[in-house]
Amino acid sequence: MEYSLVCHNLYALSASPVKKKLALLGIMFLLWAYMLYSCVGYCATMPSLVVDSYRVKEPEHASRRTESGGRADLMSKLLPRPQGWVDLESDYDEPSLRTASRDLSANDVDGDRGDEWEDQARVDQRSPEPSSLSSFSNGSGSKKLPQAIIIGVKKGGTRALLEFLRVHPDIRAVGAEPHFFDRNYDNGLEWYRDLMPKTLEGQITMEKTPSYFVTREAPARISAMSRDTKVIVVVRDPVTRAISDYTQTLSKKPDIPSFESLTFKNRTTGLIDTSWSAIQIGIYAKHLDNWLQYFPMEQILFVSGERLISDPAGELGRVQDFLGLKRIITDKHFYFNQTKGFPCLKKAEGSSKPHCLGKTKGRVHPNIDPEVVQRLRDFYRPFNMKFYQMTGHNFGWD
Numbered sequence: 001m002e003y004s005l006v007c008h009n010l011y012a013l014s015a016s017p018v019k020k021k022l023a024l025l026g027i028m029f030l031l032w033a034y035m036l037y038s039c040v041g042y043c044a045t046m047p048s049l050v051v052d053s054y055r056v057k058e059p060e061h062a063s064r065r066t067e068s069g070g071r072a073d074l075m076s077k078l079l080p081r082p083q084g085w086v087d088l089e090s091d092y093d094e095p096s097l098r099t100a101s102r103d104l105s106a107n108d109v110d111g112d113r114g115d116e117w118e119d120q121a122r123v124d125q126r127s128p129e130p131s132s133l134s135s136f137s138n139g140s141g142s143k144k145l146p147q148a149i150i151i152g153v154k155k156g157g158t159r160a161l162l163e164f165l166r167v168h169p170d171i172r173a174v175g176a177e178p179h180f181f182d183r184n185y186d187n188g189l190e191w192y193r194d195l196m197p198k199t200l201e202g203q204i205t206m207e208k209t210p211s212y213f214v215t216r217e218a219p220a221r222i223s224a225m226s227r228d229t230k231v232i233v234v235v236r237d238p239v240t241r242a243i244s245d246y247t248q249t250l251s252k253k254p255d256i257p258s259f260e261s262l263t264f265k266n267r268t269t270g271l272i273d274t275s276w277s278a279i280q281i282g283i284y285a286k287h288l289d290n291w292l293q294y295f296p297m298e299q300i301l302f303v304s305g306e307r308l309i310s311d312p313a314g315e316l317g318r319v320q321d322f323l324g325l326k327r328i329i330t331d332k333h334f335y336f337n338q339t340k341g342f343p344c345l346k347k348a349e350g351s352s353k354p355h356c357l358g359k360t361k362g363r364v365h366p367n368i369d370p371e372v373v374q375r376l377r378d379f380y381r382p383f384n385m386k387f388y389q390m391t392g393h394n395f396g397w398d
């Protein structure tokens with residue numbers, strides 16, 4: 001009886017053209033609802049760190065708007081959450097490097113992020129990456145702990161390296177700095193894993209947090225996660241690095257003392273203040289010593305911050321070899337942008353447009369008294385020599 005009723009209804013439906021259209025509309029609606037449902041699910045699986053960190057920076061009215069507006073919330077779920085082009089700065093100094101009077105950026109954690117909104121706007125317009133798309137369509141891929149980490153050094157060129165590496169189809173990376181092995185270790189490995197993008201078999205998960213290099217506990221913690229983790233250190237002339245570090249702080253706190261006065265404990269005796277983190281970070285040999293207690297040299301790759309600017313493809317070639325990847329990132333990917341004064345990508349990851357790093361990368365440094373620069377060169381020389389010896393590579397800073 002029921003069966004014949006259904007048959008009858010189906011027959012009636014197929015008989016009338018109006019009803020046919022209605023049925024078609026109904027099917028389309030169901031398909032649309034299914035896609036919407038899948039899309040919300042997909043977006044919800046994207047790592048929330050980047051978005052969350054932006055929320056911190058969102059103006060108050062914006063967050064109020066999101067809290068009150070269910071629609072805005074739904075839209076924010078539907079829009080792709082990008083991982084990339086977060087030119088955030090590393091302005092967190094490891095507590096061990098802080099002193100009450102000398103750490104000028106102690107209250108300045110992530111204080112430079114606002115400068116990068118320009119870049120972020122570009123990210124939001126980018127189409128999802130191919131691997132994201134495949135995850136979207138078949139739900140494949142899973143979040144894995146990173147197999148390779150850029151551990152430093154602050155102001156060495158770590159952002160440039162990570163953004164260049166992301167062009168490689170076999171590398172997926174977190175955009176923001178997780179600071180797991182220094183600040184957020186208590187959150188546990190599952191928290192950390194959850195920040196990672198989904199990867200397919202054979203893809204490498206990466207992150208960069210430049211403060212790890214100077215964090216005493218970091219090597220032991222990373223080794224405890226996996227002894228096989230590959231670590232990459234971008235090193236730069238410690239004197240220029242210190243000035244770059246100071247320039248970053250100065251951009252946020254224009255009233256800080258001069259570089260010259262911060263450099264010395266006592267200007268008359270010429271005694272360098274090694275408790276100032278800007279100076280301390282550049283004693284690479286000392287920090288490396290700590291890493292060598294946990295990692296063999298073969299698992300550490302040193303990238304020259306200088307060569308990353310003068311020959312990005314050359315340095316990227318070495319990094320791809322180190323990671324066991326095919327050399328896909330080559331000269332063809334870069335062009336030198338005269339206005340920026342730095343190499344830029346012809347096509348950023350997931351985009352067809354050229355891209356340079358944001359304005360907090362490649363700042364104009366203040367002029368520093370040449371005598372002070374010379375004094376710092378003399379100070380770093382023995383540490384640099386030791387570092388060249390340890391790494392078997394002369395970086396040419398002296």
Ligand SMILES: Nc1ncnc2c1ncn2[C@@H]1O[C@H](COP(=O)(O)OS(=O)(=O)O)[C@@H](OP(=O)(O)O)[C@H]1O
Nearest residue numbers: 089090154155156157158159160244342361362363
């Ligand atoms: N391609 C390209 N574009 C722009 N900037 C480049 C590039 N390659 C290297 N660099 C240098 O990177 C320096 C910033 O280093 P980091 O990204 O490690 O800084 S941070 O620690 O994450 O804040 C930044 O330092 P400053 O010049 O002192 O601003 C740059 O010199």
